[in-house]
Amino acid sequence: MKSQSSFEVKPLGERDWPVLKSLVDRVWPVTFKDILSEEQIAYMMEFMYSTASLKKQVETGSRFYILYEAAEPIGYLALIPNYRNEKLTKEGSWMKVDKLYVMPENHGTGAGRFLMDFAFAEANKENVQGVMLNVNRDNKAVKFYEYYGFKTAYSGDFDIGKGYLMQDYIMVYPFKE
Template sequence: MISIIQATTRDIPLIHDMASIVFPHTYRSLLSKEQLDFMMEWMYSYDNLKKQMLEENNTYYIAYVDGAAAGYVSIRPESDDIFHLEKIYVLPQFQKFKIGKKLFQQAIKAIKEMHPDKCEMHLNVNRDNVAVEFYEHMGMKKIAEGDFPIGNGFYKTDYIMGITI
């Protein structure tokens, strides 16, 4: 059985632990170890996760399969009618269970609850990430691309994808 629950700050250690597995697994062939380490601290340290939740209006949801944490998604408002899908990751052992699709659908549902009128959901995805195909399958379109500096001389080389909801 799959369930998706909104996370709270009490879930920060769980999100951090999942990220420490899935983020390096996802980007091991795309990013250097130095950039992976930098991005893990930048996005997933306990302090940064707490800041995202309490100061930056990120809403996290955690997917569970038979009670075991399987993945997570986070969204945040970017402007009046644009929301950003910040993160969506599924642990490797759960990637054949359609958890990513369910987390994506949860993000859209949550955005519709926050903003019932027509709006957009955007996301950044590494241009070489196989997830680009998943997002296209979910109805997203490439709307821009760029090399975005993130600090320490590192860049995110991303597509920006969007969908109207």
């Protein structure tokens, strides 16, 4: 594992959109190629990961960050502060890790842990119940989240249009019980 001091997280700036889009285009299809059909990947890339969609996510409160190693972009993170989930708590909110992706060649280097540590540091600045996320039930990242201490709260099938579902676990790391 590399020294975590070799990683740096920077908030997304206006000039960083092409960097983010390049990371998304390289990471996301590879991550899901064994889980989703090519047609669903193409649909989701347009629906959720087009530049217009990503910018709309920022406009509605998502915070995007890019992970660098030696000035090279190797991953990205999106957080949604004060996220409400009625199934988890009737009152209070969560810090939602909405996106956390690292280039496949950087898996196992501590880069994902570095991003998650950053997400927790951001969550600790807010008055939230804890950190939560959705992850595809067949994604290898489930093991990473479990290792980090997340527990599965429930699972769900979420309709995203055109007959496609996101079949996710909703995982939580509560700060307070």
